[in-house]
Amino acid sequence: MKKVLxxxxxxxxxxxxxxxxxxxxxxxxxxxxxxxxLNLAIQGAAxxxxxxxxxxxxxxxxxxxxxxxxxxxxxxxxxxNDNADGNTVVSGNLFFEGGANNSAxxxxxxxxxxxxxxxxxxxxxxxxxxxxxxxxxx
Numbered sequence: 001m002k003k004v005l006x007x008x009x010x011x012x013x014x015x016x017x018x019x020x021x022x023x024x025x026x027x028x029x030x031x032x033x034x035x036x037x038l039n040l041a042i043q044g045a046a047x048x049x050x051x052x053x054x055x056x057x058x059x060x061x062x063x064x065x066x067x068x069x070x071x072x073x074x075x076x077x078x079x080x081n082d083n084a085d086g087n088t089v090v091s092g093n094l095f096f097e098g099g100a101n102n103s104a105x106x107x108x109x110x111x112x113x114x115x116x117x118x119x120x121x122x123x124x125x126x127x128x129x130x131x132x133x134x135x136x137x138x
Contacts, residue, residue: 024052038090039064047099053088053108060092060112067099074107076123 023035028048035041038058041051047068055075074088093113096103104120111127 022054023058026050026052042066042070045070053090055086055088057089057091060090060094062093062095064092064095066094066096066103069100069103071104072106072108074109076107 023038023041025033025035025041025045026049027033027046033041033044035044038051038053039061042060042064045051045068047070050071050073053072053074072090074090076087087109088107089109089111091111094105094110094115095113096116096119100116101118102120103116104122105124106120106122107124109125109127114121114126
């Protein structure tokens, strides 16, 4: 009985892990690292990396500040799209600070505050306060 219970627990854990959304971070040298948490992906990404988000929802913490050049690309924001993954929605505040010049965000539905300087925002639906000037965090 104990062996059967452990087997079912292992199967359940595998299903939960397989269902987690994948975030791909491609470094400038083309090395790819997979994450399931956007905050960890941003922290682990090297400067110049591209972060690819699948459809679905992602939460960014206020403590996560982007201090290096990154490109973040989602699957899209249009509510009538035909892709199976749905929209890419990022909730929380995106703070691009010193060192993040020339970063880019594309194909996201954003909610929260966006504070940026020298930045490209393209093909996004922004339902937030967009402060397109330098952000000074306290």
